[in-house]
Amino acid sequence: MADKVCLQPCLGLRKEAVLCRQAFYVVHEDLRAGKTELGCGPALNANVQEDLDFIAMYPVLAVEACDLDCATRLVDKKGKQAARTVRVPEMAKELGINLDSLPEGDNISPDHPAVQTLAKRVAELVDELLAAS
Amino acid sequence: MAEEQDFKVAVLSCNGIGRLVSTVVRLAGYKIKQMRPDTVVLLSSGRLAVAEPEHVEMLRKYPLLVIDGCRPHCASFLADELGKKPAAKIYVADVMAENKINVAGEKRRELTEKGQRLVEAVARKAVEEIDRVIADEMLSTL
Numbered sequence: 001m002a003d004k005v006c007l008q009p010c011l012g013l014r015k016e017a018v019l020c021r022q023a024f025y026v027v028h029e030d031l032r033a034g035k036t037e038l039g040c041g042p043a044l045n046a047n048v049q050e051d052l053d054f055i056a057m058y059p060v061l062a063v064e065a066c067d068l069d070c071a072t073r074l075v076d077k078k079g080k081q082a083a084r085t086v087r088v089p090e091m092a093k094e095l096g097i098n099l100d101s102l103p104e105g106d107n108i109s110p111d112h113p114a115v116q117t118l119a120k121r122v123a124e125l126v127d128e129l130l131a132a133s
Numbered sequence: 134m135a136e137e138q139d140f141k142v143a144v145l146s147c148n149g150i151g152r153l154v155s156t157v158v159r160l161a162g163y164k165i166k167q168m169r170p171d172t173v174v175l176l177s178s179g180r181l182a183v184a185e186p187e188h189v190e191m192l193r194k195y196p197l198l199v200i201d202g203c204r205p206h207c208a209s210f211l212a213d214e215l216g217k218k219p220a221a222k223i224y225v226a227d228v229m230a231e232n233k234i235n236v237a238g239e240k241r242r243e244l245t246e247k248g249q250r251l252v253e254a255v256a257r258k259a260v261e262e263i264d265r266v267i268a269d270e271m272l273s274t275l
Contacts, residue, residue: 009150010179011148011149011150011177011178011179012148012177012179012180013148013159013162013163013175013177017179018159021150022242024150025241025242026242029242038150038151039150040149040150040151040155040207041148041149041150041178041179041182042147042148042149042178042182042207042208042210042211043149043151043205043207044182045178045182045207045210045211045214046205046206046207046210046211048205048207068180068183068185070177070179070180070182070183070185071179073183074179074182074183077182077183105163105166105167106163107156107160107243107244109243110242110243
């Protein structure tokens with residue numbers, strides 16, 4: 001049974017990607033500290049051992065900003081499969097987050113309600129993956 | 134004629150997530166785009182890592198400025214993997230040392246004024262490099 005989940009974010013530049021990464025910080029540092037690792041896409045691509053270990057040791061939750069699914073495909077490229085892939089636009093719709101209200105090309109505060117709402121949902125997905133592993 | 138050319142520079146920052154510099158380079162990328170909106174194309178490391186065709190085409194089309202946040206130099210690795218030699222490179226630690234900026238105590242999830250100073254310094258350095266690369270490209274056509 002895995003004791004952690006690897007959070008693999010889209011590392012794009014659009015606001016959906018920023019929302020995702022900020023939610024990941026909240027999950028990793030506040031909501032599920034000790035039960036998650038942050039998977040860094042460029043480091044994984046560059047074969048940084050820590051990031052290779054994360055996808056080898058833990059189930060991967062990939063959260064994508066769009067349907068290109070780059071985080072999921074990167075994990076595939078390294079010979080593993082994400083345990084679950086979800087997309088920010090669909091989660092936002094489900095959670096009532098208005099993406100139009102978020103800034104493009106800027107940071108989004110971790111205290112922003114959209115970040116907190118998404119983070120709570122991601123934390124639930126972490127629990128589901130841990131329970132299933 | 135020079136004015137008929139499409140003089141742009143592609144900027145590839147690592148855009149990682151694990152470290153403070155991940156946030157610094159991402160925010161610097163946005164700042165660079167604000168400072169040179171007509172001459173900068175921001176590239177996504179995520180898309181390039183999976184060789185998304187539209188992004189790979191932009192990487193190949195324009196001279197490249199690489200911004201590496203931390204020691205593995207992942208943005209440089211990515212450019213090399215795709216066979217692109219950068220026209221210029223920036224390493225955040227160099228900028229930090231040149232400008233004597235101390236970011237101890239900063240948090241990756243949200244920068245304060247200290248972290249923003251490093252963002253500004255990286256963006257300024259990048260714009261200097263971008264202007265130089267474009268001047269070099271322009272002169273090579275005359």
